[in-house]
Amino acid sequence: MSGLIVYYSYKNHTRMIAEKISEITGFDLCEIKTVDDYTDDYDALVDETVDNLKSQTKPELQPLDKDISGYDTIVVGSPVWWYTIAPPIRTFLSSNDFTGKTVIPFVTHAGWPRSAIKEASRVAEANGANVENPMEIQFTTDYDADELVTSGDDIKSWINSL
Numbered sequence: 738m739s740g741l742i743v744y745y746s747y748k749n750h751t752r753m754i755a756e757k758i759s760e761i762t763g764f765d766l767c768e769i770k771t772v773d774d775y776t777d778d779y780d781a782l783v784d785e786t787v788d789n790l791k792s793q794t795k796p797e798l799q800p801l802d803k804d805i806s807g808y809d810t811i812v813v814g815s816p817v818w819w820y821t822i823a824p825p826i827r828t829f830l831s832s833n834d835f836t837g838k839t840v841i842p843f844v845t846h847a848g849w850p851r852s853a854i855k856e857a858s859r860v861a862e863a864n865g866a867n868v869e870n871p872m873e874i875q876f877t878t879d880y881d882a883d884e885l886v887t888s889g890d891d892i893k894s895w896i897n898s899l
């Protein structure tokens with residue numbers, strides 16, 4: 738089975754988990770980048786995105802450096818933004834055909850994931866994916882600390898089940 742991890746990370750949390758998955762499973766890594774960068778100012782970003790997310794924007798992405806057609810299993814990682822998936826992940830999930838593929842969504846969040854994982858599953862399934870093994874991973878609200886609330890053991894056993 739060939740596996741790919743596609744993720745978007747504004748700062749670091751989702752990347753840390755994506756790299757851990759790659760380390761344990763050997764799956765390839767592919768980072769999503771937008772054509773237009775978001776602001777570096779966290780508070781400004783939070784203010785700026787609330788309207789975007791209400792209208793469920795799909796920002797344009799830079800070309801991926803992996804061809805997803807070559808993989809059976811795609812792990813898709815997103816931070817939670819305003820209780821749902823981050824817009825770059827919405828673009829990715831809604832603009833690819835996942836027919837015949839298994840998509841494993843995971844989100845990182847700070848305690849309020851609400852419907853993000855359901856939304857990732859819904860959009861992937863709408864584009865043909867067989868969704869399995871979704872996972873929510875919580876970090877502390879201190880964004881710069883990069884500190885997990887979800888236990889390392891829970892994360893490892895989820896990764897080992899992939």
Ligand SMILES: Cc1cc2nc3c(=O)[nH]c(=O)nc-3n(C[C@H](O)[C@H](O)[C@H](O)COP(=O)(O)O)c2cc1C
Pocket residue numbers: 745746747748749750751752779782783786815816817818819820821845846847848849850876880
């Ligand atoms: C614009 C924005 C909105 C956010 N909204 C939420 C939210 O609704 N619920 C939540 O639990 N965390 C929220 N967070 C926190 C992030 O989901 C959390 O810190 C995540 O792990 C960040 O991942 P990253 O470092 O890969 O970007 C938000 C962060 C940002 C920047």
